[in-house]
Amino acid sequence: MKINNFVSKCFNILFLVLFITSQVFSAAISSNRISYVISSQNLSPKSIYADPTKNFIDSQNYINQEFNSLKKLLDLDLEQTKEFEGYRSNILTNLAIMFKSNTLTSPDISKDDILKFVFYPIAGSPMHLGHMIAGIYAKAKYAMHQTYIRLQGKDDRKPDLLPYETRLGLLNEFKNNFLNVLGIANNEGTNPDDGEHGFFRKFLKELSQRYPDKSIEASYTCGADHAQIFVTKNGVIQKNKSGAPQLDTIGKMILMPYLEQHDPGMKLSTKHTVSLSVIERKGYSIRNPKTEKLSDVEKEEIISLLMLSGNYSTSDSAKKIFEDEIIPKFNNFNINIIPETVDVSATQVRNSAGKILLSDTELKGLNDTKNQYGIYSEQFISLLKTYIQRANFSSDEKNILLKMPYSGLVNSILSQEYISDLEKQTRFINKEFDSLNNILGLESEQITELDSYRSTILENLNQMDSDNSFNLPDPKKTKVFKFVFYPIAGSPMHLGHMIAGLYAKAKYKMNQTFIRLQGKDDRKPDLLPYETRIGFLTEIKSRFNKALGIAANESINPDDGEHGFFRKFLKELGKLYPDNNLEASYTCGADHADVFVRENGKIAFDKNGLPKLDTIGKMILMPYLERKDPSMSLSPNHTVSLSVVQRKGYVTRYTNPNSLENPTIKKLVKNGQVRVQKLTTSEKKAIKFLLNKVGKYSKTEAEKIFANEILPKFSNFNINLIPETVDVSATQVRKSAGKIILSDAKLSALNYAKEQYGIHSAQFTFLLKSYIEIADLTNKEKSILLKMPYSGLVNSILSQKYALNMTESLPTKQTEMEIAA
CATH class of the missing domain: 3.40.50.620 (HUPs)
Incomplete structure (x- = not known):
């Protein structure tokens, strides 16, 4: 028995030593990872570490750290936890598949005659788990050498895109932590190319330059809503302004090199083969040209396109290239299917994450905590959680947030980039009016009046938003x-x-x-x-x-x-x-x-x-x-x-x-x-x-x-x-606000509460309300003060600029409540 206990203790000590060693080693890897800077030209699949096991462990640790932190932050219910853990399991499973097939860190390409890559163009506004899982799945399931994500640059069709620098920052965050599990294709913030042109002009050309002696299979990624040859509506092929049929992604992959012969960048090397990776989407079917052959109408439209845009001057020359080259490409066109694991849109993520609006003081406190302890620390998560709880998310909104990487959510909150001008100003107005109502202790008629002012301001802000007049035009x-x-x-x-x-x-x-x-x-x-x-x-x-x-x-x-x-x-x-x-x-x-x-x-x-x-x-x-x-x-x-x-x-x-x-x-x-x-x-x-x-x-x-x-x-x-909505004079406001005269001790307590919690916090408004009650304002004076912005009233009290007739002897001893504050 004693021997068994002794052996057991020795085993436990050995396990503890190994565990500590692994943690130290993992920390060393993390420190290297943080210092690693990504180049937008980094298409080479050369591994950062020679030992793929280290990459596998580090990627696992990162994923678990992300999911564990988000789980602590959101207080998920049972169903949400089940869904959440499903995403974690999906990613870890695909990482294991890559590790087992030796594609996690990209194998030595000198041994492979054919290189296989996935090109995944996204707006990434913001990048969410759906993007990550689709990219990782495509690489793991179809044994690709690498998945390269390409961010869309400026796009006038999408005025609500987050700034390019913000989107690239989030993408770099994941690329850094995933080491070589995901790559970044050449990104240019001002590049006007759509995904397909970026695929041919940039991606394939750079691959050719890096691997001139290799055959390359490049798979373009799109959603099932674009996995067709032509854009159709109610079964009818749609035409553009010039009357030409509109190609969808399958059609573009095969026909663009023929239709844009005048552009050398669109030429497809004989060593290159293109295919499609299609993300399934509810309500959309995926066309497979191997099994669903071209219809007579589609053939006619393609031939007319070749004559119109492809510089094939005669019907015979267009028909010949169509029969000899294009039909075989359609018949042999390969499509890889990617399940839609995460059903969420970037717009939904932005709208939900955008509910977390912080004051300048709160942002500073959060940034200070991040810099001191890191975003995965208990201190940071605890502080951020208070702001998450204050945002009062619905169950549906939590369902959306759990589909976002934790570090991406943190970056969105710290940058406040997801919040529209209208949303920022609406929340500020609501905080102002709620705080004013709280500190003044208004009667029902006064509350009605106050809410009418709130309503008027919000109506005007909404009108500006609908007219798109927040920003000055060009x-x-x-x-x-x-x-x-x-x-x-x-x-x-x-x-x-x-x-x-x-x-x-x-x-x-x-x-x-x-x-x-x-x-x-x-x-x-x-x-x-x-x-x-x-x-x-x-x-x-x-x-x-x-x-x-x-x-x-x-x-x-x-x-x-x-x-x-x-x-x-x-x-x-x-x-x-x-x-x-x-x-x-x-x-x-x-x-x-x-x-x-x-x-x-x-x-x-x-x-x-x-x-x-x-x-x-x-x-x-x-x-x-x-x-x-x-x-x-x-x-x-x-x-x-x-x-x-x-x-x-x-x-x-x-x-x-x-x-x-x-x-x-x-x-x-x-x-x-x-x-x-x-x-x-x-x-x-x-x-x-x-x-x-x-x-x-x-x-x-x-x-x-x-x-x-x-x-x-x-x-x-x-x-x-x-219209004169608010009937008040500045003199009336000054006289009423001037009744709130505070001692040095009270001012000190208020300023402390302001610095620690912000002027709209429960702590600050509770303290200020107690001081206003001492001022014993009349109903008429309250009716005047409710016509002043809350932040302006706070500033006036803290500066004591309105208190012009300070005739009373002010106490200097702090009360117990002030000391507690």
């Missing part, structure tokens, strides 16, 4: 650019500003709304410091990505909004778009939407006895009145208009009589919100007087320029109306 392809210029004091910026800016862009299909902050203004002594205001605006802009822009802001710029519009905004746009027509719409409130400032219904005069222009008048007349200032001149390819934010008790003036043809304007006239009125006699006199006294035109010149240029501009002046 100036070379677009003749007219339309911009909104929105000057605000922003002291502070509130939801009214945001909604007006977004509405103007979405409703009137503008290319962008640019917000311009007013600098120092002696007329407004209670303005918050410029740095504070620009900080709030920049916060909003960074979150809204491309939906709102910021015009050039200068804190010491003395220009009012109108002068900034002409001197800065239009001039900068002119430099950016010198060959384009520009429509620029200046934004003001309805209290300024008139030709002249009025007092008791009459034109008001300044201290110099000059008529005081209001915004409509300024937009049209300023270039004439300040003509000696070159910066105020208006380019002939620039048009100006007005975007007017409606306000209670104020009427918007229209000088264009044709405005009444618009049913909406007609209705607003009846409601008393709009007045359509051509220039009155007194206004005409006042304009001519200004042209003479300020513009320094003679009376004759003033008459002439008024009749020929100015009057037509008033008659055609365009105004876009923006």
Whole structure:
């Protein structure tokens, strides 16, 4: 018994030593693997390690590490775990087959007369387990020397492709870890070739150069939805714009070298044989030319194609090449079948992975943890899991994510590349409104009001997305650019500003709304410091990505909004778009939407006895009145208009009589919100007087320029109306937010929670809510604060910029709750 125990202990110790040695050895392999850099030209099947066993062990370890990490991350149910383990088993089984047949690391090609390769073109946006399993299966099942994956470059047919660099990065990640199990074909991010042309022009030519004395069998990979000779619809062969029949992949593989003889890159060497590897797909049949012979219609179409595109000038020459060469190739064309193990699309993966939206603080924390411990560490997985759980994935979404390699999912989260502009901004808005509702403790009516603002913003964002107006169009392809210029004091910026800016862009299909902050203004002594205001605006802009822009802001710029519009905004746009027509719409409130400032219904005069222009008048007349200032001149390819934010008790003036043809304007006239009125006699006199006294035109010149240029501009002046969704003033916001006065200890606790968890976290909002409750805000004050962006309110509290009247003695001792935070 003692001897048996002693032997058992010795065996256990020996096993432990061997295990530790294997782990150290595996780690050494891993370190080599990490430093290995892939060349896009790396078509040589030379093995990285002489011993294929090391490659096999390392590949197994990588696969298990990937699957184990993803399993920890997703909390899969029983059915999902079964499916998940099926994918793992599939990959490991194919690795074992390759290892057994000595094709895992590519055998010594000097011993083989025929080299067999798989060419697998994918968009890889992103690469998922379906791609990996198909590539590995093709190599293992059909004893190929290598499967080479080729990434599609830029493709105007697929505007939602992830950036090429991102896709190639994910592919390189797998290639690095799989060593020589999978290869990468020549990839060029700007290569316009489709998969078939890349196959003939690049792949086969490079193989010929590397192995000039070898025969090569190259198998092109496609889905079953393309495994036909012609593209058909309801059994009818489809034609392109020129009337030629559209070839599908089987047809292209055989016919392209004949149809594109003019291109030397398309020539097929006599030592090359092409075939097809077809991934099965539900609902699609696979054509096998060996068993299903060409129909009479297909024969006629091929012969006509040879005459049309193949430079076979006569029917006889086309028929001869068809009979002698093409029919035998169809009769002997080989197809390898690849089962569709993973039923998922790249779009589904992007949409699901894109739900994991992180703040800048969270991204930094995740990256720091990655750099310190690695993506497979318990620390990293634990942190990432909290964000996965917060995303609240449905069972269907988890089913999609488990079909993505773990390292690919991590890269997608860290790059945030899968998240569309609309999705990013929608989530930010929802987090903002949810957090604001949480900290203010709103009543039901206030919640309804808050949700109406949320709904309005999301509607405008969705409209921009459907119009594809998040991104500025190519100036070379677009003749007219339309911009909104929105000057605000922003002291502070509130939801009214945001909604007006977004509405103007979405409703009137503008290319962008640019917000311009007013600098120092002696007329407004209670303005918050410029740095504070620009900080709030920049916060909003960074979150809204491309939906709102910021015009050039200068804190010491003395220009009012109108002068900034002409001197800065239009001039900068002119430099950016010198060959384009520009429509620029200046934004003001309805209290300024008139030709002249009025007092008791009459034109008001300044201290110099000059008529005081209001915004409509300024937009049209300023270039004439300040003509000696070159910066105020208006380019002939620039048009100006007005975007007017409606306000209670104020009427918007229209000088264009044709405005009444618009049913909406007609209705607003009846409601008393709009007045359509051509220039009155007194206004005409006042304009001519200004042209003479300020513009320094003679009376004759003033008459002439008024009749020929100015009057037509008033008659055609365009105004876009923006509803006043949010009725609040910046002063009201400042006073209400200013009631939340915090001690140094409370500020320290809040800042700590912000840095550790982010301002939208449960920890931060819980703490902030407790401080707001101490401020004892009235319902009216809460109704004002709910009209402010949450992040702006947080910034105001943390900076204490609004707390201007701090008369109370503030405690400095931390409470137990603050210490705990």
